[in-house]
Amino acid sequence: MLVYANHLRFQGSDSERAIFKAIGGWLKEQIGFGLHPNQIGEDGEYDGNRQGARSWLKIRSTREDEPNLYAWLLTSADEAVRGRRWVTEIGLRVSGDETELTCVLSTEDQSTLVDNPVVPSRPRLIRYVVNNIREATDARLAKTVPGATLKTVGPDLDSYRALLADIDRSDRHYPVLLVSPMADGSYLVDSARLQEDLVGLAQVVQIASRFNSYEMAEILGTHWSAWNGAANLIHIPTPSGYIRPHIFLSDTIEEWGDTPHSRVTALMAWVTNNTNIPRRRERIRMDGVAQLALRRRLHAARARANSLDETSLRLELDSVWSMAEQQSEQLSEMEAAQKELELQLEAAELERLRMEEEREDARKATRAKEFELQELRSQQSESGFGRATAFDAERLLSLACRSDQPSPLECLEIIGDLFGDRCVVLDSARDSAEESNRFAHGRQLLDLLRTLVTVYRDKLIAGGDSEARKVFGRDDYAAKESKTVMSNKAMKRQRTFDYQGEPVEMFRHLKIGVDDDIRRTIRVHFHWDSSRSLIVIGYCGRHLPVSGY
Secondary structure (H helix, E strand, O other): EEOOOEEHHHHHHHHHHHHHHHHHHHHHHHHHOOOOOEEEEEEEEEEEEEEEEEEEEEEEEEOOOOOOEEEEEEEEEEOOOOOEEEEEEEEEEEEEOEEEEEEEEEEEEOOOOOOOOOOOOOOOHHHHHHEEEEEOOOOEEHHHOOOOOOOOEEEHHHHHHHHHHHOOOOOOOOOEEEEEHHHOOOOOHHHHHHHHHHHOOOEEEEOOOOOOHHHHHHHHHHHHHHOOOOOEEEEOOOOOOOEEEEEEOOHHHHOOOOOOHHHHHHHHHHHHHEEEEHHHHHOOHHHHHHHHHHHHHHHHHHEEEEHHHHHHHHHHHHHHHHHHHHHHHHHHHHHHHHHHHHHHHHHHHHHHHHHHHHHHHHHHHHHHHHHHHHHHHHHHHOOOOOOHHHHHHHHHHHHOOOOOOOOOOHHHHHHHHHHOOEEEHHHHHHHHHHHHOOOOOHHHHHHHHHHHHHHHHHHHHHOOOHHHHHHHHOOOOOOOOOOOHOHHHHHHHHHHHEEOOOOOOEEEEEEEEEOOOOOOOOEEEEEEEEOEEEEEEEEEEOOOOOOOO
């Protein structure tokens, strides 16, 4: 199980020395004895024992040419949990004054009887490294490393604008974690300690105790804000540009425990769940270091072949051959590990399919309840009951008073609440709307949806689509897709949505924008259920693929 992965970059002539000192001290703790400074950077294998817990250390390096690369692989038995082993992969790349350190921590459970949960935490090595860098004369974290210092917003409006610019960056490779104060100005989470543990992983932003929540919401929007002790984890943007916020309310944070450690640990688990995979892909691999060392040795032997006598050349080739054999053994071990991983992935895939089937069953049950509720609303409407409840009116008034734009999901929910007797909003529409939470023209979208389920629907009933479509502008509505799209099976499938347990093609759509920027462009695909006189909204999100788009 992958527990922790990080990739840190450093600058300064003292960085390499500071990191080697930290690694040496940490290895001494782990294997039970110290290594000579020269041994730490040389190929070797060592068996360790710390208080009865065995460990195994492998070291590989190549320093024949820049960059210098080092890799340490430490496997150690858990002192408290029998049947569990910890695997720590450390990689170091040094090129002049530029230094990179990668650290990946994972567990291997050797028995099904192991049921102790793994608690995420920052490895002690990372703390040693960061402290040594801060104490060194000429060493520092690179500017690209997130979380080097705790940031604060709230004293002025520009701080919110700077934060919004950081959140919206398409190349942002780290989450942003907002921590808000309680009404009395206190905090449920120790932001400084949290940032220390998340250095290199996430940027913690503490909202000032005397901040104006209305000013924050006006600039950031409610989805990027937090208040009343809540924390908001703003995830790394997906390749499509979707950014997911995850709000932890004060009640949830308090349930994590009364100690600062328990709350920091819980938030760290959510952060590493977002960062572990991309950070692990960036790691410096031991087999990569060994392969580079072999290539460099072969190149050097080839260059010196003419200047060496037969004996020296044979010794040189024997050394290279020995290294190649070691790599072959490592490759065999890696292949065995790869097969084991494939079996684990296959089991995980089967479990995922089982859970997906359960979710689908739950969705069908939810849809059945929604249709029952829809019928009840229709009956109430026919009986003369008013459409809007007090809750609807309050929500609409709140939206009207807000200065920021409503999100696509909020638009759908308001339309569904106010006009439930005229339309159905499918789960697929809500899901796509949630992924388009960065869309910036919510009021325009809300107006189009309102027109769709009121004036357009009424004219559709009275005179068909040829008359109804006139209520929209030329650039707001399309009655169908192009022939290319409608004849393409994959593109048709992307415009087909489940309604009452049946797949329904939805080519009619509303349009805002024409480019691929999810902040300015959105599409709403819908179906007309003539038997029930309902507008069925199946999709509300980014522009679906078309030929050449």
